Amino acid sequence: MRQAILLFFSTIIHFNTAFTQQPLSPLEASFRQYQAMKAASVYKFDWIPLGPTLNSARADVVQVDATRPGTMYVGFGSGSLWKTTNHGQSWNPIFEDQASFGIGDVELAPSNPDIIYLGTGENLKKPRNFTLPGTGMYRSTDAGKTWQHIGLEDSWAIAEIAIHPKDPNIVLVAVLGHLWSKNKNRGLYRSINGGKSWQQVLYKDEMTGANDIVIAPSNPQIMYASLWEVYPGISGKNSGVYRSVDGGKSWSPCIKGLPTGRLVGRIGLTVSYTNPSKAYALVDNLNNARDEAAELYKTTDGGLTWRKTHAGPFKIFPGIGWYFTDVYVNPKNDEDVFCLGVRLAHSTDGGKNFTFIGGKVTRMTPSLAQGLHLDQCELWINPHNPQHIAVGNDGGFYLSYDQGLSWMHYNNIPTGEFYDITIDQSNFTIYGGTQDDATVYGPAKEINLNFPDPWKYLWIDPWDGGDGCVSQVDPDDHKIVYYSMQHGYAVRLDLHADTTFVIQPELPKDSPDTLRFNYITPYFISPHQGQTLYHGGNFIFKSQNRGTTWKVISPNLALSANSAKKSFALGALVESKLTKGWLYAGTDKGAFWVSKNDGINWIEHSAGLANHYIRSICPSRFAVERVYLAMTGINSDDLHSYLYVSEDAGASWKSIAAGLPDEPVNVILEDPTQENLLYAGGLRGVYVSLDRGISWSYLGQQLPASAVADLEIHEASMELVVATHGRGIYKLNLRPIQAMAAGKIPLDQDHLFEIPVAKRPWFNSSGGEPDYRTLERTPITFWLTAPKPVTLSIRNADQKILWKTTLNGQRGFNQFRWDLVTSRHSSDYPYFVHYERFLAAGVYQMVLSSAGNNDRVRPLNVVDSVSPYAKER
Template identity: 70%
Template sequence: MPYFDYLSNKMRILPVKFILLLFMMLYSSGIFAQQPSSPLVASFESYRQMKEETTFKLDWISLGPTVNSARADIVQVDETNPGTMYVGFGSGGIWKTTNHGVTWSSIFDEQSSIGIGDMELAPSDPNIIYLGTGENLKKPRNFTLPGTGMFRSDDAGETWEHIGLEDSWSISEIEIHPTNPDIVFVAVLGHLWTKNENRGLYRTMDGGKTWEQVLYKDELTGANEVQFSPSDPQVMYASLWEVYPGISGENSGVYRSKDGGTTWELCTNGLPNGPKIGRIGLTVSNSNPDKAYALIDNLNNARNEAAELYKTIDGGLTWTKTHSGPFKIFPGIGWYFTDVYVNPENDEEVFCLGVRLAHSMDGGKTFSYIGGQVSRMNPSLAQGLHLDQCELWINPTNPNHLALGNDGGFYVSYDKGLTWVHYNNIPTGEFYDITIDQANYTIYGGTQDDATVYGPAKELNTRFPDPWKYVWIDPWDGGDGCVTQIDPVDPSIIYYSRQHGDAMRLDKSVDEAVSIMPRLPEDINDTLVFNYMTPYFLSKYDHQTLYHGGNYLMKSTDRGDTWDAISPNFAVSSDPGKQSFATGDIAQSPIKKEVLYAGTDHGAFWVSKDEGATWEENSIGIANNYIRSISPSHHQVSRVYMAMTGINYDDLKAYVYASEDDGKTWKSIASGLPDEPVNVIKEDPRNENILYLGGMRGVYVSIDRGQNWSYLGVGMPAAAVADLEFYEPTMDLVVATHGRGIYKTNLQPIHEMLSQNLSTSTDHFFEIHPTPRPWFNSSSGDPDYRTVEKATFSFWLNQPKRVNISIFDESNNKIWGEDLTGSKGFNQLRWDLVVKKQSSDAPYFVHYERFIQTGKYTVKLSSGDQTLEQTFDVVEPSSPYLVRDGF
């Protein structure tokens, strides 16, 4: 009889007290323990419903870029079919290729989690994949995205099933039994910024149906690593990491098991201890279960000597440091790295991940550093192997074959690092901020450790080289790009910044960059500090005036050559709960230059109405969270909008506010939104009733100043939105995501609907922008597909229905048409201008597609007996020289 049937029958005759005691014992053992659901599950359901029901179905167009890639922290290769590779980006999802990286597809979209912790293919069946959600890098930058637990796929990522550990939030490592894919261990780091008990090491014996907590220290300490011995899976090693409240503690340590992970013993003999032991990585010899290595972030040492490698040859009973001198691979930032790997065929060959990729052939006694020659899928100013190594994969049947993920993306080598291929052809940029040059529609964006790039607002086409380029790049082929500003009078002057307020002024005409980082005047006896992402802007009233926000607001009227402090110390609030480090955002009224705003990382909001001469704090009625976005009104001088996030404090609620009196009183306008972190809010520059908001999973729009919200658009994955900007000549909304690059959509249909007060009960067909025909090469007469742009047909339907869109020439001849099912609300059809497709068996046939000719056309939108019309111009294409240069 099945166990649960047997138990059910016995319950009819067992005493109630015994039944309760039995269930308490089972529950406390972890077998039946049901973790509380992550709040991101409920907010995901709200997001999904709003996305399905929205009437604002305007198309999001992906602009890339790919040239500078993004932080790759998961790499997996199917060793039975090496052309199949997987790459995970912390906030950009999981991507898969089956053709050696020529093309990629995202395989973990529209799930309840967008932060990725770890993923592993089952050694015995590569079609079985376990994926743990929730980033495990404790970066206080408002974009370390928590997760909703574990997922499993049995079809190589085609479909996914959620399998528990709902309260894990951050998963560091997954380890699958070498021969039984249903036995899995998961190292759960837990909540990064608060205490929680659902952390430590978990095991499932039935493929994720049930879980038990097999190693636990306390509510401050999570599990970071777990490893099987490939030759004897009964032998295992694991590490715990005291991750709260800091990045180290006395409870971090190495554990060993000899019974397949049922019981664990702390390893102490020879390993360092003390109050500052940080992250610990582990690896085990493929042939000897008693031989293992531990790479430890020992912060009891000097910062530049924190990295230490230890080895055991007796199953963890004793450990010895392998090197006599300092091992300088992560100077005080080991929380980012500390992974170690061993050659499957030679357990004296060790790889250690830090800022650089360290390599030892003598069991860790001495090290060299792997660099190598790098070839890129997209040409780039970057030349070498990017720094900050996140994960390494070694082919167990061919150890010369390596796959590496780091802050610069995904790299593959077939000669153990002498040469690499960099797959910088995946649009997963982790953007912090964007700026648009309104004169020529060039977009500038700063990214996480992949510098600042600029490029055209053209649809991504991975068939061709990425046209985006670097504004700057550091000597290590990366660097954190933050805010960029373009001088509207002299476009050769570009201001850009890096982390912690490091601002630069670039003169492109002479290719010269100078530091303009502010310093406090000598008469202020205090320290000027900046958040990692430091806000600053170029005043719209004077192209030589800059404002720069730290704990003081700094102002320059000479392009950053000299600075004045024009505020008190914003970090010192009248509210003890709002004591802060520095500003999170600063802003100036677009209609009155005297009005300045500043908001801090703990919810203190400051206002000046006299260009900084005096300030008042207006922080009553708002949360004690990080103010990420201040949007002063374009229409009412005392109106201001503000968004804040609590993600750095494990507060995953939505905080959006409006004030009509410069913040003296605040009103929450978050009602109706998914209850999840919000990063940016913008007021429409043309219509005071329209607001746009960027949240954890996309963009939302309100046409009644925040009383009601709708999801905006189709075609953009659930991605954390970092910034929103308008290209005002055409009213495009450009969106920077932290993990999926940049997108745009055109807002004209919304403006046309509202400005003309069109009825929602009737159908409408909106104005069509002129669209250029592709450029045709003079030598061959063949179209240059880099220049293909799609025409966009936008319309409103009063209910879901079948419609036909057809194009007629000036003689009323139909040259193209398409049927489709429209939704209630705004709809769009994007057309590639191809009027005919044909094939041929002729050996030299080439013109498979025929494009529409330049000229004036009529477009008809038909449904039943109703037909609506718009004119449509197909214009001459851009110069081939501009196409060649990417713009």
């Protein structure tokens, strides 16, 4: 009877329809638009990478080539796939120039590690506007040098990949599907020809995706898979475990002994390397109390029956099992089990008892962090030497050769996931909050990965992380800094006294209302008075004493007059720089509110706006009632662009998204000097408009395709700083663009721009050698009316040419960043050290030459750098 029931279920969920092509992800079309705009752009400025690396980023995928242990791969949820071939001394991104850069899973073929399958689309369901969907499956046959797109275009979120141990053309993919909406192209897919065609072999409904798939190494005909009802919540009656005994062609549900019902969430699986009938399932069982939801189950009869391995509660994820729920088994000992949650749990007796792995951690980049970061995402175990393990977590990539007694933390990869940045205008220090890697601050200097990272933690929690959100610097005293964590928790830090004061506001004790804050809660210092702060949840608060006390200055702004815009809380909150007390607030469902009297009265002006998350509001400095707004629909699987302007304080809105790639826009910023000059940060880069949004161009080059989280300008230097969610921070100088916008350069003539003062590296006093930590490249910027070869040369007072280089110039802005090296030498002498010669301090002429045109000449002032250690001495 039991077998008959299982056969009945297997026929319901067994599909053999050959898959040809799914609907393309909208990211494919927007990627082509992005590529075309990037190629056509006349703004060929270099984005300068600033790092940081010390705080690392969330590593969702870790893989090591067991045949070449120095070759390792790390996939960052929103920062692409990185590879090292020298044990992590240096890393390179290997999944660039693709339509999607969010990584779901990566697997090396056990029979040939040069064959790699990559599934795009993050599978971590976080409603924070940066959970990036993907465009399907990719395959490489040359260890990541080149990639082929192999289908499953509508998958959006890929949770797991499993490859046959002997035949790399047999691959199964657990497709989680659209995270925030229904879709039928989800479930478990199988290919027997390396991804040329696919079969959907396990499917339940449009709300249930596949979360995990494992193949028994000793008998690849036996497989285990899990389904997860991921939409609309984090659990459902369709979540469960399935088993196949015919290589994945058909599947039977595993019921006896496992929890069932609408409160079963994510399920992770592992199978013994030697006994295909022995498997483990780690279940997020929300029928239990939140902090006791984790349960580990074991089967020894091929999934027919299961039993819980532990008698007491297993507290590894307190109500957030949707974040983790992965389990792994030692390839040499199937009673040796690892479970991933907030911490890394280890059992040596088949799950009866657990200890937590911590260990001593050494870091490639020294930092204040001390232990193994929390929130474990993936584990890799060397099949030949189980003492050799690697883990990816919210703090990055860790490697151990003694099963976790000691670790090396590879925090030398610039993949920071920033939410927000601010700039100390007095000294150009950048502060930024990151996804579970705290808040960091550092100089606006080009990063050199050969040397220690100069960035530091503003704060870090006792578990070596914590979500950093919004930072602010007191304009009257830059030693007073504000930082925040999730859900409105904000702190004032006094660096004079090294003291902190929590400034999170609360409703009056007798208030009948409930106060709510979004994960990233907006707050800011008034541009008109340095001790005045505003803070926004579903109510807005004001403080006139740096957050020591607060008063409520709004009604519940989540209650829109439009029921479709009923919100949780604010997503953006700002004050006009022109008019004190003019406040603008935007919610997570597109409700826009205005107060022209510092919160005494509020008016909703939401008509004409989409019902999405308002992330950025920019009041104009040039017109009192002009205001710009950017919103994103990524939290509801809407990947279109939404960018607006109002000339009447929001009473009416006009879209200015035309001309941008049709993809989410996260931030809009007006230039501080030119009324018509705008900058927008989108899913893959930064865009510039010279006509207040009528038309747009891609800005710069060498910025990786990564979601732009924030834009800020250091006004003394006119450097535009961009924070990405996945690839760290970059900067670009705006003065040439501002000059063009102001009509100060003739666009029908070649033009060489003024060159900033050039600094030689500091030469140490003991040996006279350059300290390359102090090297700064000098930008030489010029405009060309047409593409052509050009020569840049340096001449001294006697018109002697001391250096020159020939470049293939392009129409528009060009930029060459020079390190001041005039010659390079080599020698076979054993003690030869003077490999590079730098231009001496002095005043020179920089000359731009091209055939048939007059030379363009600018003075170049070269100065010696001051010792970076002078203050220390």
